Amino acid sequence: MLKNIQSFSQDNIEDMSRYCAAVLLFLIQLGDCCPELCQCFTAAKVICSDDTMRVLPVNISAQVKELIVVASGLTYMDRSSFREDLRLTKLVILNNLLKTISYNTFENLVELQELEISGNSHLLTFKMQTFNKLTNLSRLSLNNNKISLDNDIFDPLQKLETLQLRGNNLSSLPNLLFHNLHNLLELDLSLNHVSSLSADIFQNNSRLRVLSLQGNMISQLPEGIFSHLDALEDLNLRNNHIINLNPGVFPSNLQKLILKNNMLVQLSPMIFDKLQQLTYLDLSQNQLSELPSDLFQNLSSLKNLDLSENQITALPGTVFKGLVKIKAIHLQKNNLSSLKVNLFMDQQDMDQLYLSKNSLQNIPNGFFDYLNFHCIVQLHGNPWRCDCEIQYLHHWLRYNHENVEDLSRVYCKAPEFIRGQNLLSIDQEQLVCVKNSSSITPGVTKILPNSNNDSTIQCSLQELKGAISIQCKVTKCTSVKFQALFEHSDGNYSKYIESIVWSAPLGCFNGTA
Numbered sequence: 286m287l288k289n290i291q292s293f294s295q296d297n298i299e300d301m302s303r304y305c306a307a308v309l310l311f312l313i314q315l316g317d318c319c320p321e322l323c324q325c326f327t328a329a330k331v332i333c334s335d336d337t338m339r340v341l342p343v344n345i346s347a348q349v350k351e352l353i354v355v356a357s358g359l360t361y362m363d364r365s366s367f368r369e370d371l372r373l374t375k376l377v378i379l380n381n382l383l384k385t386i387s388y389n390t391f392e393n394l395v396e397l398q399e400l401e402i403s404g405n406s407h408l409l410t411f412k413m414q415t416f417n418k419l420t421n422l423s424r425l426s427l428n429n430n431k432i433s434l435d436n437d438i439f440d441p442l443q444k445l446e447t448l449q450l451r452g453n454n455l456s457s458l459p460n461l462l463f464h465n466l467h468n469l470l471e472l473d474l475s476l477n478h479v480s481s482l483s484a485d486i487f488q489n490n491s492r493l494r495v496l497s498l499q500g501n502m503i504s505q506l507p508e509g510i511f512s513h514l515d516a517l518e519d520l521n522l523r524n525n526h527i528i529n530l531n532p533g534v535f536p537s538n539l540q541k542l543i544l545k546n547n548m549l550v551q552l553s554p555m556i557f558d559k560l561q562q563l564t565y566l567d568l569s570q571n572q573l574s575e576l577p578s579d580l581f582q583n584l585s586s587l588k589n590l591d592l593s594e595n596q597i598t599a600l601p602g603t604v605f606k607g608l609v610k611i612k613a614i615h616l617q618k619n620n621l622s623s624l625k626v627n628l629f630m631d632q633q634d635m636d637q638l639y640l641s642k643n644s645l646q647n648i649p650n651g652f653f654d655y656l657n658f659h660c661i662v663q664l665h666g667n668p669w670r671c672d673c674e675i676q677y678l679h680h681w682l683r684y685n686h687e688n689v690e691d692l693s694r695v696y697c698k699a700p701e702f703i704r705g706q707n708l709l710s711i712d713q714e715q716l717v718c719v720k721n722s723s724s725i726t727p728g729v730t731k732i733l734p735n736s737n738n739d740s741t742i743q744c745s746l747q748e749l750k751g752a753i754s755i756q757c758k759v760t761k762c763t764s765v766k767f768q769a770l771f772e773h774s775d776g777n778y779s780k781y782i783e784s785i786v787w788s789a790p791l792g793c794f795n796g797t798a
Contacts, residue, residue, distance in 0.1 A: 357382075493516060499523040522543060542560070593618050622644040644667065
């Protein structure tokens, strides 16, 4: 047995030695052929990064498929920059100092599928013939440069599927810039200075699925600008200056629409009529003060709706009617002062409801009864008035406190004697309404235990010769408990100075206590 084990171990050691020798030989050979100032992790991928590099290495192996040049001193490229037998499929020139790219630079790179030239701070001009030979290119990224573009610069790239032109200080786009890109699927024009677009700029890009125009200076969308984009699913118009939207401007296949941080003051009731596939809609950080009652009526697929950071003061009771698939509604940072009790009647599967930082003083009775038991709610940052009108919310919080984010920041704004206290820390008995009544003797204050005038106990308060007189009428057979709470001139208060309980009398009848 020992002999077999020794034999087995020797065989394994010999195999491992042969394997290690082969790997070492490969690495030695790889190191010998790897260009200076570059690293070759595989035979097919070379990464060059050195700020002293002024030209691309000439001894790049013909086996290399991916060449990445990062943070070098490269300022110029032309045809001589690449060997004629090089068969690159991916070329990345990132964060360099390029000033000039000759029209014939990529003439021999006919197999190139991905090209990125990004992060050059110097002005970079592309000549008309620059991409003429790159007919197999499917992805082109020209991000964070200072570039100028001719009208037909992209015409040869008929197989192009992704084009990124992000952050190039472009103030305008030639009308025919994308005219020949019939197979384009994704187009990123974000973080430029574009202020206007021609109505037909995307007329030949019918396969486009993703379009980003965020971070520009667009104030108006021309009628029909998206009318040819029947496949468009994702449209990002965030951080522009859009003032109004024309009905029918958005294509019907949209699934995601971002209009965040524009200058929208009002919306047409029909603006979203065709968007039955829409699942995500962001209207936050605009200047909307009111919404049409049927604004969202056709958005039957909508799952996420963001209306936060507007100036909305009230919501029509039917504004969310029919949004049965909704999962999140964000209404925080508006000016809402009241809510309709049936506002979320159709949102029984909602997971998030954000109402924080509004002007809400109470919640109508039954308001949360339609929501799913696991729905997460935000309520902090509202000036809650902790009197009899808030008893429903107080009761709901006690049984659903785990569903409320930042519950410790839900404070009472009024009345003064409990201002600043957490709503959940207030006893139910403290939630009373005190209102002056003109129907009784002047100087008499009516005390309402709750909002229902048919309360079991009805009390009034009057000062007589320096003494406080409280008179209560018990309208049903019940025991009576009296607790007094006194507020001092310095804002402090004494809690429950006196507490007395009267049992219901024998042969109980309506009377005066």
